[in-house]
Amino acid sequence: MSDKSRAIGVFDSGLGGLTAIKQLKRILPSEHFIYFGDTGRVPYGTRSFETVIQYADDDMRFLMSFDIKAAVVACGTVSAVALPSLEKKFSLPIIGAISPACHAASKISKNKKIAVFATPATISKNAYNAHLNSIDPEICIFPVACPMFVPLIECGYISKDSHATRIIAAEYLSKLCGTGADTLILGCTHYPIISELISSVSKEVLGYEINIIDSGLEAAYATKTLLEEKDLLNTETACGKVDFYVSDETQNFKNTASIFLGEQAENVTKVSIG
Numbered sequence: 431m432s433d434k435s436r437a438i439g440v441f442d443s444g445l446g447g448l449t450a451i452k453q454l455k456r457i458l459p460s461e462h463f464i465y466f467g468d469t470g471r472v473p474y475g476t477r478s479f480e481t482v483i484q485y486a487d488d489d490m491r492f493l494m495s496f497d498i499k500a501a502v503v504a505c506g507t508v509s510a511v512a513l514p515s516l517e518k519k520f521s522l523p524i525i526g527a528i529s530p531a532c533h534a535a536s537k538i539s540k541n542k543k544i545a546v547f548a549t550p551a552t553i554s555k556n557a558y559n560a561h562l563n564s565i566d567p568e569i570c571i572f573p574v575a576c577p578m579f580v581p582l583i584e585c586g587y588i589s590k591d592s593h594a595t596r597i598i599a600a601e602y603l604s605k606l607c608g609t610g611a612d613t614l615i616l617g618c619t620h621y622p623i624i625s626e627l628i629s630s631v632s633k634e635v636l637g638y639e640i641n642i643i644d645s646g647l648e649a650a651y652a653t654k655t656l657l658e659e660k661d662l663l664n665t666e667t668a669c670g671k672v673d674f675y676v677s678d679e680t681q682n683f684k685n686t687a688s689i690f691l692g693e694q695a696e697n698v699t700k701v702s703i704g
């Protein structure tokens with residue numbers, strides 16, 4: 431197989447990386463993606479740094495068994511905690527979720543007041559703060575750890591009207607009252623699955639519409655740019671595909687994935703990992 435026709439590996443702790451997959455399929459329709467969701471060990475974002483690094487290593491080794499040409503770390507937590515260690519251990523192009531979202535936020539914010547919703551691990555690692563201030567030291571950052579979103583999303587509470595998820599979103603958004611933040615980075619790739627809900631609740635809680643940055647979407651754009659730079663875009667296949675692998679039973683994943691992707695998630699296989 432030529433370098434260019436090899437697959438791209440994408441991974442997350444569970445469903446979150448689908449926000450990247452949805453966009454990757456749209457902007458790179460000829461590519462073959464291998465998605466791994468570690469649904470047996472989700473969530474990552476409430477675990478120790480040491481555990482996240484170990485899980486990231488397991489996930490990457492699994493994807494490497496497919497002879498992938500590049501890897502997308504479609505997980506804010508792994509990008510915050512384990513990206514440097516993955517880059518040291520694996521010699522292939524690796525795209526993380528943090529830097530692309532920070533660049534997009536810094537471009538769109540008019541007042542340099544940027545909020546970040548992410549997992550407790552990502553927030554305590556200060557990864558978004560460091561990236562945003564390396565782009566512009568004048569940016570004021572308002573980080574909020576949102577530990578309840580991932581369990582709600584993994585359990586399928588993703589519709590815009592979900593009462594439980596709206597209450598939790600209102601709680602997190604209330605922490606931004608009075609900050610004047612005009613932009614909100616959804617710094618965990620799970621969160622864009624409920625971005626419509628967050629946007630609708632933000633109008634009620636903040637009284638204005640906040641710009642929302644989808645870390646999965648931005649990671650997808652960054653992937654295209656990197657493949658172009660490395661001359662790795664697939665020029666052979668007319669129509670790409672996605673093979674899904676998960677580490678727990680497949681049905682829950684299939685149900686929520688198909689609601690979010692707007693089509694059946696075919697080819698879902700359960701594997702054991704770690």
Ligand code: DGL
Pocket residue numbers: 442443444446447472473474475476504505506507508549552580617618619620
């Ligand atoms: N979607 C992931 C992230 O972007 C992981 C969330 C979790 O497993 O806690 O942080």
